[in-house]
Amino acid sequence: MPNKNESPRHHINHFNDYRYTHLNNRKYKDDADVCIVGAGAAGGILAYELSKAGLKVVVIEAGPFWDPESDFASDELSMGHLGWQETRIVGGGHPIQLGHNNCGRGVGGGTTHFTGVLLRYFESDFQTKTIDGVGEDWPIRYKDLRPYYDKIEKDIAVSGPKDFPWGAYHGPYPYPSRDPISSNSQMFRIGCEKLGIRTVVPPLGINSAPFDGRPPCTNRGFCNYGCMPNAKFSTLVHHIPKAIEHGAEIISDSMVTQVLTNNQGLATGVIFNYDGNDYEQKAPITILANFVVETPRLLLNSANPMFPNGLANSSGWVGKAIMVHSSNDVYGKFEDEIRLYKGTPILATTQEFYETDKDRGFARGYTLHAHGSRPVETAKAIAKSGGGIWGSALRNTMLDYNYYGRITLVGEVLPNPYNSVTLSAEKDEYGLPIPHVTFSYGDNDQRLIKHAVSKMKEIIEAAGGTPEFVTTDTAHLMGGCRMGDDPETSVTDSYGRTHDIANLFICSASLFVTSGGGNPTNTVMAIAARTADHIIENYRDIAKS
């Protein structure tokens, strides 16, 4: 897809000191140990850990290998291409906004445009069925991920508080909390304090002091559009360059279209397409780290006579039970300027409402963040909030842009097998069916949203503002290839190894069994680090399988 790679200057093959604009000098064409599909949060961690352990790693990424200095800009409109813009068909009662909202494209994946919030999941997140009678239990517990959360946070110098009040981990974080915070975050903390709600400056993958050759944050405020000073962690600026130093090969701008299997039912590698031509990458272990929509799509599109319903799909659970976080925003107007554009977007958070409180009338809970916003995001959100805000109503509202504050919900959404990724009848440029993504909120989800919106309004009022607009947004994608102990009701084991194909792994938020009620990236990376350890310890057995 050369026309999608806006800049012809991008190299597509990267290893050691070599960069090529062609695929004639591939490093591990025939002798890779591991092939990873997708260079996002999970793919980056896997590439780094596995190559550091001495394995020959090839990562194949659909989008470009970005150069932040020349590819990124301080501009919302032009940076939409950090999202996966290829069309997906959406349906269900609450069709999901995809693209930049929740899917990354290019090396770094979603980490190039995430807010940098690195919360841990709570112990109860892994046992919602046992504790609350909803969702499903994970095949792992918090204690299984704890050493990997510790490792990830240390590896990228997460900044955060000395004392964290909620969940299983109470700090301290490797680097001090960000200080000062933004005016919108101050507003949030003032409102919460009046209501007796505890808040913190959240743990962030954003430097509060120089780290690893990257500077501290300059409060430019464009975390969601590509960090230019490299103060925000992404696998683009952290793990992938280190993986290359350890010997990994990164092939970018190349779309994996098929996972290959042999007559023993094992994976032998993948077919990928660069600039209209197909190439093969062989490997004794293949890991799909291409996220919630593309992993099921690739498994389903790779169906063959031995696996007629798609690879790794004997359970029928491939593509089932995808989840989002409810992420409604409340915009409130204040007498004094807030200036939502300034500073790291999220610098104040509460998890006071995270776990089940039976008095509230719904199971599980949510996180609230003060959340900065630039003009395009703000105007589009207000335009979509309904109530006839267009023409002069929108224009007059936006003239007061600097007087608005915003709070955002990250709410748990319970898994439902009818929320799914399937194949549509429409084909893409490779002739492959494009995905159909179906999503509807359930009753519990809607009751949670109602509670959270009311709480966000209370906070804005307590801070002296007037709630004016509520937007119905979602954030993040999870599930669709869930892990589990039972091969009849899950796609992989707890390490992401598919039940059906012993040398095929899945590693991303696809594996999530429930959504949790906080930002998922830290958990994605902890799972990836755990899978990497498992593969390193058992490489010979898995590769021989």
Added chain:
Amino acid sequence: MTEKHGHYPTFNVMDEKEYWDSHTQEIVGNRLDKKLTPDLKFFTIDEVDTLYSLCSILLDDQRRPILTFIVHHFDNILQANIGESQRKANVPKQPLLIREGMELLNQVCHKKYNFTFKALNKEVKKKVVKGLMEGVFPLQDGKKSIPSLDFIHKIFYEATAAYYSHPTVWSEIGYAGPAYPRGYVRTELGLTDPWEARRDAE
């Protein structure tokens, strides 16, 4: 223009452009001097007129330079093969949705008011757009139909994104905008960096 005015009448975000990185300077600067011809790739001149009319009503702004940039933004996304992130199953692909939607809009208006949409006076245009936004103005003529709410939302949301990307509009709303490499230093309540829009300039 509306009666309401911004809080920062003397602020011009472009005064600060030399402090921005060159990539951002290029992208934002290019929005200021867009000309209509000959570089449009998707739209015909007739279509451009209809799109101008729709955007000026939806955004309550008649300024040609800004509307021209918006038309270019639409032209870019419609002629490029980059995908539209998501589309509902019953909705046509965006080039068809917009092209046929505008054609039907002109036809339906002609039947109803004896003028195409773009030739209507401002008040009737507003009435039509209100009907579209409320889902009570079907875009149907004989066998041809386009989902009118999806059509007007596509135009409205994309036009809004482009409008609030225009530096003239940034200046009006007091958005100081790009801040790389220098960043923002004074981020707390009541504080502004010296180069940001200030109310005391009123």
